[in-house]
Amino acid sequence: xxxxxxxxxxxxxxxxxxxxxxxxxxxxxxxxxxxxxxxxxxxxxxxxxxxxxxxxxxxxxxxxxxxxxxxxxxxxxxxxxxxxxxxxxxxxxxxxxxxxxxxxxxxxxxxxxxxxxxxxxxxxxxxxxxxxxxxxxxxxxxxxxxxxxxxxxxxxxxxxxxxxxxxxxxxxxxxxxxxxxxxxxxxxxxxxxxxxxxxxxxxxxxxxxxxxxxxxxxxxxxxxxxxxxxxxxxxxxxxxxxxxxxxxxxxxxxxxxxxxxxxxxxxxxxxxxxxxxxxxxxxxxxxxxxxxxxxxxxxxxxxxxxxxxxxxxxxxxxxxxxxxxxxxxxxxxxxxxxxxxxxxxxxxxxxxxxxxxxxxxxxxxxxxxxxxxxxxxxxxxxxxxxxxxxxxxxxxxxxxxxxxxxxxxxxxxxxxxxxxxxxxxxxxxxxxxxxxxxxxxxxxxxxxxxxxxxxxxxxxxxxx
Amino acid sequence: xxxxxxxxxxxxxxxxxxxxxxxxxxxxxxxxxxxxxxxxxxxxxxxxxxxxxxxxxxxxxxxxxxxxxxxxxxxxxxxxxxxxxxxxxxxxxxxxxxxxxxxxxxxxxxxxxxxxxxxxxxxxxxxxxxxxxxxxxxxxxxxxxxxxxxxxxxxxxxxxxxxxxxxxxxxxxxxxxxxxxxxxxxxxxxxxxxxxxxxxxxxxxxxxxxxxxxxxxx
Numbered sequence: 232x233x234x235x236x237x238x239x240x241x242x243x244x245x246x247x248x249x250x251x252x253x254x255x256x257x258x259x260x261x262x263x264x265x266x267x268x269x270x271x272x273x274x275x276x277x278x279x280x281x282x283x284x285x286x287x288x289x290x291x292x293x294x295x296x297x298x299x300x301x302x303x304x305x306x307x308x309x310x311x312x313x314x315x316x317x318x319x320x321x322x323x324x325x326x327x328x329x330x331x332x333x334x335x336x337x338x339x340x341x342x343x344x345x346x347x348x349x350x351x352x353x354x355x356x357x358x359x360x361x362x363x364x365x366x367x368x369x370x371x372x373x374x375x376x377x378x379x380x381x382x383x384x385x386x387x388x389x390x391x392x393x394x395x396x397x398x399x400x401x402x403x404x405x406x407x408x409x410x411x412x413x414x415x416x417x418x419x420x421x422x423x424x425x426x427x428x429x430x431x432x433x434x435x436x437x438x439x440x441x442x443x444x445x446x447x448x449x450x451x452x453x454x455x456x457x458x459x460x461x462x463x464x465x466x467x468x469x470x471x472x473x474x475x476x477x478x479x480x481x482x483x484x485x486x487x488x489x490x491x492x493x494x495x496x497x498x499x500x501x502x503x504x505x506x507x508x509x510x511x512x513x514x515x516x517x518x519x520x521x522x523x524x525x526x527x528x529x530x531x532x533x534x535x536x537x538x539x540x541x542x543x544x545x546x547x548x549x550x551x552x553x554x555x556x557x558x559x560x561x562x563x564x565x566x567x568x569x570x571x572x573x574x575x576x577x578x579x580x581x582x583x584x585x586x587x588x589x590x591x592x593x594x595x596x597x598x599x600x601x602x603x604x605x606x607x608x609x610x611x612x613x614x615x616x617x618x619x620x621x622x623x624x625x626x627x628x629x630x631x632x633x634x635x636x637x638x639x640x641x642x643x644x645x646x647x648x649x650x651x652x653x654x655x656x657x658x659x660x661x662x663x664x665x666x667x668x669x670x671x672x673x674x675x676x677x678x679x680x681x682x683x684x685x686x687x688x689x690x691x692x693x694x695x
Numbered sequence: 696x697x698x699x700x701x702x703x704x705x706x707x708x709x710x711x712x713x714x715x716x717x718x719x720x721x722x723x724x725x726x727x728x729x730x731x732x733x734x735x736x737x738x739x740x741x742x743x744x745x746x747x748x749x750x751x752x753x754x755x756x757x758x759x760x761x762x763x764x765x766x767x768x769x770x771x772x773x774x775x776x777x778x779x780x781x782x783x784x785x786x787x788x789x790x791x792x793x794x795x796x797x798x799x800x801x802x803x804x805x806x807x808x809x810x811x812x813x814x815x816x817x818x819x820x821x822x823x824x825x826x827x828x829x830x831x832x833x834x835x836x837x838x839x840x841x842x843x844x845x846x847x848x849x850x851x852x853x854x855x856x857x858x859x860x861x862x863x864x865x866x867x868x869x870x871x872x873x874x875x876x877x878x879x880x881x882x883x884x885x886x887x888x889x890x891x892x893x894x895x896x897x898x899x900x901x902x903x904x905x906x907x908x909x910x911x912x913x
Contacts, residue, residue: 456811506833
């Protein structure tokens with residue numbers, strides 16, 4: 232399965248079954264995602280048009296002489312079985328089945344159809360992502376096999392988001408663009424015909440070297456133990472975090488109609504995820520923040536955190552957030568404190584949380600403080616906060632200049648910069664996800680992500 | 696066929712499987728209750744044992760902290776009289792004479808979830824369970840770190856850790872949970888168990904089952 236998935240995600244050629252020039256058809260949007268972005272060969276298939284998106288179109292898969300690695304199918308549900316037979320016959324390696332109208336619908340005919348495609352897939356040993364999916368985006372190798380071309384704008388990185396819902400991918404995918412979360416893969420599994428969470432988890436952990444952290448969005452599974460057992464067997468290899476929906480009864484019944492499975496008792500899910508070494512998060516925001524931080528920073532080795540703030544208030548709220556999140560303020564050694572005292576005039580609090588206000592105009596000193604604190608044995612991670620004020624305009628720019636490598640400390644630094652749009656954008660971008668520094672929008676979110684990094688490491692290393 | 700074991704039947708079942716129990720006997724008359732109480736040592740608890748009564752508390756079928764023979768005999772009469780007048784149609788096995796439990800009350804349960812299969816539940820007993828739903832779940836089988844983890848996960852973990860009466864036997868709960876998990880794996884015929892309460896005594900004194908309900912498929 233892993234080899235097949237590797238080929239499916241990085242195909243040399245793609246056929247779009249149901250490709251179209253008509254904006255109102257999904258086949259149009261799948262073509263839009265591929266054309267001008269995908270570097271392999273694209274084969275639009277449509278019996279009516281000769282040219283689709285400027286490419287020669289084929290009447291059927293059989294009319295193509297070349298090998299096809301991936302077929303993206305967007306034809307109506309009743310035509311899907313035939314299309315799959317053609318794929319199997321042609322030796323297609325994998326399928327993305329975007330078409331909906333299977334077991335997720337109220338009409339029992341949907342389940343019958345799904346059973347039929349399951350059998351066809353088994354007969355040809357053909358991996359199918361979907362049905363009822365928007366597709367997948369493999370940012371690592373520049374393949375957007377989805378109906379949303381804009382996902383190609385997500386930066387390439389180490390976060391893989393595997394979702395049971397296309398909507399959640401759209402929520403998180405665009406947030407990722409906005410907030411600089413860099414991804415390797417983004418996909419919705421839809422009804423999970425024969426490619427389900429366990430298969431993907433195994434592939435991403437064992438085969439996909441571009442993925443550094445795996446984020447799951449789960450609604451409900453018929454056989455949850457299968458996922459948990461795979462996660463358990465892979466424990467310690469890569470961090471896995473999950474957002475589980477269906478806490479409320481309403482959410483639970485919505486899930487049945489969404490992807491055909493009841494979400495199940497949340498209290499049991501909570502315990503089972505933890506038991507399998509998967510960190511559960513409570514919001515989409517937390518899922519992305521945590522994944523972003525894990526992707527860019529080393530995991531903290533303990534719970535002792537230093538807070539460095541350019542203004543007192545943000546430092547205070549960050550301190551307040553530590554304890555409920557399971558972290559605490561670290562205690563600086565005498566040497567560390569002496570050095571900080573040299574770098575900061577005695578006009579503000581210089582112990583942890585450090586108010587670096589007096590060094591506003593001196594980015595070099597601010598970096599020195601950061602390095603000193605990172606070098607302290609009791610510091611497991613740093614929350615770094617700086618809010619713009621007209622007078623400290625050059626602060627972040629200066630930091631970029633002085634920030635040689637802090638990577639060697641092997642400790643996470645989560646930074647929060649707040650400034651009017653456009654003012655600090657460039658230098659913040661130059662710091663974000665570089666050298667073990669990651670930025671998040673607020674002090675509280677920075678603390679929560681830091682705590683989650685510690686927890687995910689704890690779960691990964693816990694002996695079974 | 697599904698059967699529900701209650702009262703003395705549930706306790707006997709668990710004792711045979713090697714689980715630690717508060718010393719318990721079934722007494723048929725006042726005299727027997729008195730001699731069993733003496734054998735167990737005061738204080739004792741008396742409870743009705745009936746296969747037809749699921750909720751003893753609601754039926755006011757428990758008398759606790761009985762200190763001597765007079766109290767035991769009095770409680771025995773009261774329990775039998777009130778049971779037979781309130782529920783003339785229900786069967787009475789007898790009256791359970793049980794060592795008075797002490798320490799902290801917790802609950803341990805197993806249910807078979809449609810998707811997850813056998814699931815272990817652990818939580819604080821009494822009002823905490825009812826009011827706060829302070830329970831944690833793990834899939835069976837569990838290992839030692841799961842057992843520890845599911846205790847630490849409780850909001851009321853501090854109540855276990857910092858008992859006012861000195862340290863309680865946390866290692867014994869861990870062992871109990873592991874023993875329970877192993878037992879469930881070996882006994883697929885058991886569909887559901889609710890051990891409520893399980894008493895945890897001071898460090899070194901272990902845990903004792905006070906009451907249980909067991910659903911078995913034959």
